[in-house]
Amino acid sequence: MTANHVDTVLNALHSPDTAGLSAVKASWIRSALYHGLDPATKGQRERVSEGRLSELRDAHAPFLSAARTTLDEISVLVSRSGCGVALTSAEGIVLESRVAASDRDLFSSSGLVEGGQWSEALEGTNGIGTCLQEARPLIIHKGQHFYQRNIGISCIDAPIFDPHGRLVGAIDVTSCRADHGPAMIEMIGGLVREAARRVERAYFCQHFVGSRVIFLDEASIGTELLAVDADDLVIGASRAARIRLEITDQMIARPQPAVQLIGSDQSLSFDDSQQRVIRQALAKAGGNATKAARQLGVSRATFYRRMRHGRSCQ
Structure with missing residues (x-):
């Protein structure tokens, strides 16, 4: 099977129309021609030092904090079926993992451990690295890997974007089980994609704590979220919101009204704010007009007059 896999990869590399047939084969070509890798490589997998891993975790502390609950929950769902869960940096380095004690040795021998490096540049076509390379959810099932040494695993991945819309890492579920076929892997894929969205939402809300967060829609590329200040000026936007509403960093730096970015046909006025x-x-004040007027520092008569004026303008 190993020889057949290497032959399959090499044949794909020499086929003139392969890149247009399959995203996986296009990644194989990148792995060989751009990254200079050999599918028959058997060398030891790369890992960063403990010191470097500690530095990376410190640098990604807000990201890890936002993701841990989701990592724990998805681990409960998939660990009994022999799967491991990992959270990586944008460079494909495993920052944290969740693996059942009984499967730890198996995952360690496969290189799926904290500090493991799974960029496409180092490991060729693989779930983590190719997901990060293409910035989209994907599944790399067994023989779709570039290296022959990785064809015993199936990787299910989804990218995660930070509160500024930048790629920050990926969530990965890997199976080392021979009896996990494509149907099972596809089912897990749905869990992974939803987990990535949950992490993005948690990270966004955590970053903009104290601000109002507006949920716009759930799109195929993620959750559309806006963060607004007390004046309803947009001070943050998730990647999905940025793409649909064409929001740039420059627009965030010079905040605009939420209604203007959303495209509402309602015009703002002092009456609206009042x-x-x-x-x-x-x-x-629980509906108590006298108490509400006191909170605003106006008389009850003024409060009622302004309230009636607002109604007449509607």
């Missing part, structure tokens, strides 16, 4: 303040004061 009525928003009145409604908030009433809600805080």
